[in-house]
Amino acid sequence: MSTIHDVAEKAGVSIKTVSRVLNGGTEVSLKTRTRIEQAMQALEFSPSAAARMLRGRPTGLVAVIAEKLTTTPDSTEIIKGIQQVCEQMGKVMLIGETGGHPDVARRLVADMRERRVEAILFATPFHRQVTLSAALGGTPTALANCFEAAQHHMQVVPDDEGGGYAAAQMVLQAGHRKIAFLQLISGMVATDLRQRGFHRAMREHGVAPDPAWLIHGAEADDANEFAHLSGAVDRLFASADRPTAILCGNDKMAMRVIFILQRRGLRVPADVSIVGFDDFRLISEALDPGLTTVALPYREIGEISGRYVLAPDADAVRTIKVPCAPVMRGTVGAPATRSKA
Incomplete structure (x- = not known):
């Protein structure tokens, strides 16, 4: 500049x-x-x-460059976390939405720097790698829910591997050994990390996962990401040897799986236990029984990244992984001694 x-x-x-x-x-x-x-x-x-x-006057402005974050209802808690920090520190938050377009991001950064913002935060609706091509100069910068390979800036991300471990632990500790995992889209950072945590928990309990029960329940289709979810569930219950517990990639998927099972005449959790991921409360608390899930720490990610960028610590680690906590509600129970046909 x-x-x-x-x-x-x-x-x-x-x-x-x-x-x-x-x-x-x-x-x-x-x-x-x-x-x-x-x-x-x-x-x-x-x-x-x-x-x-x-x-020479501080502007009191903090910029958030968001990628489809303001239109993704289950991850807007990131914005709320940053806003909370700004209010506590007497700052005003400006939000620019990129729509996922790098050229828009560059223009937004230039505009925010022209306004002489005191800090810039980049935030994404899901855990992923980014490349910051915009000229940031010396403006303090942090990444929320995303990371860059070079680690030039502070980056705060969810501990998705720990989340996958926690999800598996809930059903394993309830006594389940026949566990299916309906995962998110193949190739996503969260998908790979959660699968790693799932396998670690299974090994610790001496349980070998059935490869046929590890299925991608979501697809990269903006129109209908769950177009083939019903078929995936049908495959899990195609034979007498069937899972007694299903882990789902997110709460939206878990809700749909519960409805599919109910149409098959199966009860949750009496016949099949279900675990979601996100703790998107419009779903997890609205279902009856309430959905057992793993909470994505969106608000904490916003708060931590906001505090760092407004009061940077030179000795701070470059990457902070925020724990994904298990939330036990009503969709996990002991495995049925006899599965309903």
């Missing part, structure tokens, strides 16, 4: 002369004023931002 020094150098005048123009002084000749204004335009230098810089 260009500075007042750059403008003065390009126009061939002193910084004091540029300052006079920015503050509306009349003692600068028209020729010199025109040259300064042309230099500002060439350098894409904002007079309004420059005036604030000259006064």
